[in-house]
Amino acid sequence: MKKNGRIEIPRKTIYRLSIYLRCLARLRENGIGTVSSEALAKAAGVKPTQLRKDLAYFGTFGTRGLGYEVVELSQKISEELGTSRLQPVILVGVGHLGLALLSYRGFEKEGFEIVAAFDAEPRRKRDKETKQTIYGMGELSAFAKKQNIKMAILTVPAIAAQEVANQLVNAGVTGILNFSPIVLSVPEEVMVNNVNLAIELENLSYFTQE
Amino acid sequence: MKKNGRIEIPRKTIYRLSIYLRCLARLRENGIGTVSSEALAKAAGVKPTQLRKDLAYFGTFGTRGLGYEVVELSQKISEELGTSRLQPVILVGVGHLGLALLSYRGFEKEGFEIVAAFDAEPRRKRDKETKQTIYGMGELSAFAKKQNIKMAILTVPAIAAQEVANQLVNAGVTGILNFSPIVLSVPEEVMVNNVNLAIELENLSYFTQE
Numbered sequence: 001m002k003k004n005g006r007i008e009i010p011r012k013t014i015y016r017l018s019i020y021l022r023c024l025a026r027l028r029e030n031g032i033g034t035v036s037s038e039a040l041a042k043a044a045g046v047k048p049t050q051l052r053k054d055l056a057y058f059g060t061f062g063t064r065g066l067g068y069e070v071v072e073l074s075q076k077i078s079e080e081l082g083t084s085r086l087q088p089v090i091l092v093g094v095g096h097l098g099l100a101l102l103s104y105r106g107f108e109k110e111g112f113e114i115v116a117a118f119d120a121e122p123r124r125k126r127d128k129e130t131k132q133t134i135y136g137m138g139e140l141s142a143f144a145k146k147q148n149i150k151m152a153i154l155t156v157p158a159i160a161a162q163e164v165a166n167q168l169v170n171a172g173v174t175g176i177l178n179f180s181p182i183v184l185s186v187p188e189e190v191m192v193n194n195v196n197l198a199i200e201l202e203n204l205s206y207f208t209q210e
Numbered sequence: 211m212k213k214n215g216r217i218e219i220p221r222k223t224i225y226r227l228s229i230y231l232r233c234l235a236r237l238r239e240n241g242i243g244t245v246s247s248e249a250l251a252k253a254a255g256v257k258p259t260q261l262r263k264d265l266a267y268f269g270t271f272g273t274r275g276l277g278y279e280v281v282e283l284s285q286k287i288s289e290e291l292g293t294s295r296l297q298p299v300i301l302v303g304v305g306h307l308g309l310a311l312l313s314y315r316g317f318e319k320e321g322f323e324i325v326a327a328f329d330a331e332p333r334r335k336r337d338k339e340t341k342q343t344i345y346g347m348g349e350l351s352a353f354a355k356k357q358n359i360k361m362a363i364l365t366v367p368a369i370a371a372q373e374v375a376n377q378l379v380n381a382g383v384t385g386i387l388n389f390s391p392i393v394l395s396v397p398e399e400v401m402v403n404n405v406n407l408a409i410e411l412e413n414l415s416y417f418t419q420e
Contacts, residue, residue, distance in 0.1 A: 009416075011413070014413050014416050014417075015409065015413055017416075018406075018408075018409040018412045018413065019393075019409070021412075022368075022391050022392075026368075044393070045393040080416070081412050081415055081416050082415045082416055082418070082419040083412055083415055087415060089411065096310070096313050096314045096315055096316075097310065097314050097316065099310070100306070100307065100309070100310020100311065100313070100314065101310065101407075103306050103310070103337070104306045104307050104310065104407070105306055106306075106307065106407065106408055107407070107408060107411065109408075110408035110411070110412065111412070111415075112408070112411050112415075127313070127338050128337050128338055150418040151411065151414055151415065151418055153411075158232075158236075174417070174418045175414030175415065175417055175418040176414070177407070177410050177411055177414060181232050182232075183229075183254070183255040191414055191417040191418070193410045193413060193414055195405060195407065195410060196228075197311075197314070197316065197317070197387070197405065198228075198316055198317060198319075198320035198322070199225065199228040199229070200387050200403045200405060201299065201317065201320070201322050201361065201363075201387055202228045202231075202291050202293055202320060202321070203221070203224050203225055203228060203403060204361055204385030204386070204387060204401055204403055205291055205292045205293055205297060205321075205322075205361065205385065206219075206224050206227075206290070206291050206292055207224075207384070207385055207401040208292070208360040208361055208384045208385035208401070209292040
C-alpha cells in the first residue's frame, strides 16, 4: 500500500513499531530515560539489527554508547503511527461483542476513541447502557463524512458484513478492523485487519490435542 | 511444533482449514451437498492448488468431476482441528474485555465453551452478571487439572500476564489465547496466539493517514 509522498514502510515493521511503543511505555512508567537498542530489542522479542532497521525507516538512530531517549523515541513512533492525537473510530454492529468493545477501555489509552455506534436495530434492549449513542444504519454515511471518520470496527454478523463494508467505504472509511468471519472485498486503498476469535481458538485447539 | 505420531501440518494450513470450515458451513446452510475445489477455493480466497494441497495433508481428496461432499469434508476438518466435540476453555481476568468475552456467543457456535472464569478479585462488582462462576486465582490450578482444561483465554493486565501464564502452564494448559499486550515466555510445547486489538487499530491508523 502506497503512502502519498512517504517512504513505504513494510507492514510487519508497522506492527513492530506498535510493540516498541508498548515497551517504551513500560520503561517510561519505570522512570527509565534512555535504553540501548539491545535492551529494547530484547524487551520486544526481536533482534537488535531488526530494531535498528525498523527505526531507520523514519530516520531515527540511537546515539552510539547512549542508546535511545525513551520519551523522544515514543513520540516519534506515535507520530509515525498517527496516534499522537486521539483518533475517532466508529463501531458497526452492537451485538454481544460490539457491546463489549464499546466499553473496552484499552482503546482510549492507546489513542483511539469510539465516538459512535451503528446498528440495524439501534433501539433494541441490550444488556447494558453504552456511553456512545447507537444510531441506525441510515445515519452512518452522513455521520462519518461530517466527522471525517477514517476507521471503523466491524462487528456485524457474517451475512451483513460485506454490505456494511461497502457502506463504510462509500462513507470515506479507509481502515476496517473486521471481526466478522468473512473475507471482505474492498478497494485497494482500503485496509482491512481481520480478527477472528473463533479461528484463533480453533487454531490453538489443533495444537492442544493429545 | 510436533504433534505426537501425526504428520506436522503447517500453521498457515491450520488457519486455512478454519476458513474452509466456515465456507462449508455456509454451503450447508444453503442446502448445497457438493462443492468443487475451484468454488470452495474461491469462497475462501485461496487458489485451488492451495486448497487441494491443504486438504491432502490429512488424506482428503475430492472426486474428480464431482468435488467434495460438503458434510463429509466439514466433519473431517472438524476432527482434524479437534472441534468436533465442545471443548472446555477457561478465561482469566474478568475486566471489561474479559466480561465481554464471557458473554460472547460466537465461541460456543464454533465448538468452544468457556466453563469458568478466574480473577484476582472474584467478588468485585461488575457491569453485568456472568453465566460462568468467577473463581479466585487460588482455585485455578485445581480446577484446570480436575477438568482437564487445555485452553485458556488470557485477559489480565500486562503487568500480571506472565505470572498468570506461568500458573496456566503449571496447571496443564497448553494453548493460550493472549489478549495482554506483552510477549509471553512459555515452554516450547505451549502455543500462544496473540490478539492485540489496540495494535490492530494502530496498524490501521498508519494506513489511514492522509
